[in-house]
Amino acid sequence: MTAQTTEGAADEAGRAERIREQRGWYFYDFACSVYSTSVLTVFLGPYLTAVAKEAADAEGFVHPLGIPVRAGSFFAYSVSVSVIVAVLVMPLAGALADRTGRKKPLLAAAAYTGAAATTGMFLLGGDRYLLGGLLLIVANASLAVSMVLYNAYLPQIAEPDERDAVSSRGWAFGYTSGALVLVLNLVLFQGHESFGLSEGTAVRICLASAGVWWGAFAVIPLRRLRDRAVVREGGADKAVGTGWKQLMATLKDMRRHPLTLSFLLAYLIYNDGVQTVISQASVYGSEELELEQSTLIVAVLLVQVLAVAGALGMGRLALRYGAKRTILGSLAAWTLTLAAGYFLPARTPVWFFVLASAIGLVLGGSQALSRSLFSHLVPRGKEAEYFSAYEISDRGVSWIGPLVFGLTYQLTGSYRDAIISLVVFFALGFVLLARVPVRRAVEAAGNPVPSRI
Secondary structure (H helix, E strand, O other): OOHHHHHHHHHHHHHHHHHHHHHHHHHHHHHHHHHHHHHHHHHHHHHHHHHHHHHOOOOOEEOHHHOOEEHHHHHHHHHHHHHHHHHHHHHHHHHHHHHHOOHHHHHHHHHHHHHHHHHHHHHOOOOOHHHHHHHHHHHHHHHHHHHHHHHHOHHHHOOHHHHHHHHHHHHHHHHHHHHHHHHHHHHHHHOOOOOOOOHHHHHHHHHHHHHHHHHHHOHHHHHHOOOOOOOOOOOOOOOOOOHHHHHHHHHHHHOOOHHHHHHHHHHHHHHHHHHHHHHHHHHHHHHHOOOOHHHHHHHHHHHHHHHHHHHHHHHHHHHHHOHHHHHHHHHHHHHHHHHHHHOOOOOOHHHHHHHHHHHHHHHHHHHHHHHHHHHHOOOOOOHHHHHHHHHHHOOOOOOHHHHHHHHHHHHHOOHHHHHHOOHHHHHHHHHHHHOOOHHHHHHHOOOOOOOOO
C-alpha cells in the first residue's frame, strides 16, 4: 500500500468519524429544544403568570423577598434573574472545559440538572409562583451552560466550509423535535377533559414531559461526542477563576481580538431581541391579544415547522451570499415583523398565525448562521470559554430584553408598548453587525477563511 493510499484511507476514516460526531451533535438540539419551545415559549409564561396572579394582593402585586412586583412582570423578571446565575457559571464551565478538555462530563451535568428542574415543574400549582421562578432559574441557567459546551464542539467537528450547513442542520433538528412534541402537547391540552385531567394538570404534564424528553435524548450526543486533547496557547494553562472573575478574564482575553468582540457585541444585542420575542410572545398573545392557549400552541407549532425550512433555506442563501449578508437580511425582516406585531388586533387568531409564519421563516436561520459565523472568530483552544460569552444571549437566557419588556409593562401597563420597545435591539444590532469586517476578523483569530463568509 502506497503512502498516498494510506493517507487517503486515513482521510476517509477521519471524515466518517466527523460525520458520526456531527449526527450525534445534532441530537442535543433535538433533546433540549423542547424546553425552549414547549416550556419557555408556550406554557410556562402564561401559566406562571396565572399562578403569580393567584398569589397577588388586591393591587395585583406579588412580593418575592419583600419586593413589590406586578404579577404580569414576574415571569420576565425571573428570566432576567436566571441570566445572572448563568453569567456566574458559564465562564467557569467554559474555561474548565478548555483547560481540561473534558467537555462531555460537564455537558452531562448541565443537561441533567436542567432536565430535572424542568421535570420538577409538575409540582407547580395553586400559588407556588416562587417555586416556579426558582425552577425556571435553574433550568434556564443549566440550559445556558450546556449550550456553551455544545456549541464549543462545532469548530471541532466541522471543517470551515461545512459549519453553516452543520449549524443549520442542528437548529433544524431542534425545531423538528419542538414541532413533534407540541403536536403531542396540543392533543393532551385540547383533550384534557377526555383524559380526566384539569387544564392546569395538563399544562403541568406538558411542562414536565419536556424535562423527560431532554434527559432521554441527551444520551445520544453523550455517546457520540468525544473529548479532545487540550490545545495550550498563551496562558491557556492558567487556573480557572470563579464567576465574575472568570468572565472578566475571558473578556480581557477577547480584547486581543477586537473584531471578534465587535461581532459578539452586535450578536448579544440583536439576539437579545430575538430571545425576548421567543420567551414573551405567548404572554403577549394571551394577555394583550386575548388568545386561547390552544391558539398559542398552534402558532408556535407553525413557527417550529417553518423554522426547519427557514434554517435550511437560509443556510443555502449563506452559501451564495455569505453568512453576514444573510443575517443582516434576517434582522431587517425581524424589525418589520415586530413592528407589525404592535398593530395586531385582539381576538383575531389568523393575524397572529401570519405573524408566527414570518417569525418562523427568519428565526432558525438567523440563529444558526450567527453560531457558525462566531465559530470562525474563536481562537483555537478557546472554544468553550468564548462561547460562554456568546451564550449570554441565547436560548431564552437573554436578560436586557426581558428586563426592558418587564419594565415597560410595569410602567405603562401595556404589552403593546412592551413588545414595540424591542425594535431597538434589532435596529442597533443591524448597524453594529454591518460595521464588522468579518473576513479580517477570521484572519485575526488565526483561522482559515471560508470561500464565502
